[in-house]
Amino acid sequence: MATTTTRFDTYRGRLTQAAERASPGQATDALILVGELRAAHKQAIAERDAWAAALHYHHGWTFTALCVAMHGRPNKVTAVRTAVEKTRPARRLSKSRAEESFRQAQQDVQELWMLYKEAKELEKRANDGGPGPDVVLDLPGDAPQRAVAAAEQLSAVDAEYRAAVELRNRAAAALIVHANWPKRSAAALAKAAVRDLYPHEKTAPKMEADPQLVAERAEDARRLAERKAALVRARDQAIRALSKSMGPAEIARLVKLTDERVVQIRDGA
Incomplete structure (x- = not known):
């Protein structure tokens, strides 16, 4: 008692x-x-x-x-x-x-x-405080160099983001399996969809069944998502600027995209 x-x-x-x-x-x-x-x-x-x-x-x-x-x-x-x-x-x-x-x-x-x-x-x-501060990017001012740097950083950040999401989802699944959390509560804390947690339920380690760990990993994934979005905007702006003097094929080689995707970005798609 x-x-x-x-x-x-x-x-x-x-x-x-x-x-x-x-x-x-x-x-x-x-x-x-x-x-x-x-x-x-x-x-x-x-x-x-x-x-x-x-x-x-x-x-x-x-x-x-x-x-x-x-x-x-x-x-x-x-x-x-x-x-x-x-x-x-x-x-x-x-x-x-x-x-x-x-x-x-x-x-x-x-x-x-x-x-x-x-x-x-x-x-x-509870209010999540709205969007966080703008992401500060370290990119060259010259349009071709800016496009290349943004594309390279985007590739690295995207890989980090995918890994962070996997870690976040695994820890959230551990709450379901080892701490008896409802699926929706675990997904809400992780800021993920319930379906994203299913693949991790069989392998989620007990030591990760920690809500604070899930919250920290969710924040890591959120920050990387914001940085990824900022780099996409910077790359796309550079592509549009370069499109005034360069063809799609040349730009595509710079930023490692297909010609078709460069055209879509140039046209605002």
Whole structure:
């Protein structure tokens, strides 16, 4: 009981601290809390259902009585029956001790749900601060050299970005597999699509099931994406400038693109 109370107090303290933080830290903290609380709530339901099964099988509680104890009224008896029948009962205790364990587990479920809803509200309110500062590029002023430098840097940054995305997605998948995070919560923290995490679920290492690590890797990927976008703009601007005096084939050799792509960029496609 004391350990559970301490855990809830810790969650409340983190919610308070997150609410007081400036963006974008607030948004990251909120996303982490949403994922952790949803996973904790899911685990609490499993523990509650195990004690419900113990009351039913060991002490004769009806599904209706269990439904009223869980939901306040007998309107979800079928769902309660389904949950109990697929759950392994908790260890056999005296009726009074089993009932007390069930009541405490039910309180944990309700408390965690309330904390989860608070975290979701904080997530909605949190502002990521909008776009970050403009990316500063170190490129020559001369148009041909600028086009070549932008293309070379873009190739390197693109490779870094792809690697960063893979690391980010792998860590997010580790939260799903090893920390019981919901898929949507893990994807939201990683700023990725749920489908991007599927390929990593079988190989995600347990040591990477760390929400702070996911947040850091998501930020790395975001910064690289911004730099990549800035280099694309710089390269395309240089291509358009060069198009006034050079043909597509010559420009294509400079920037290592096809003639067709150079024409598309020149024409604003």
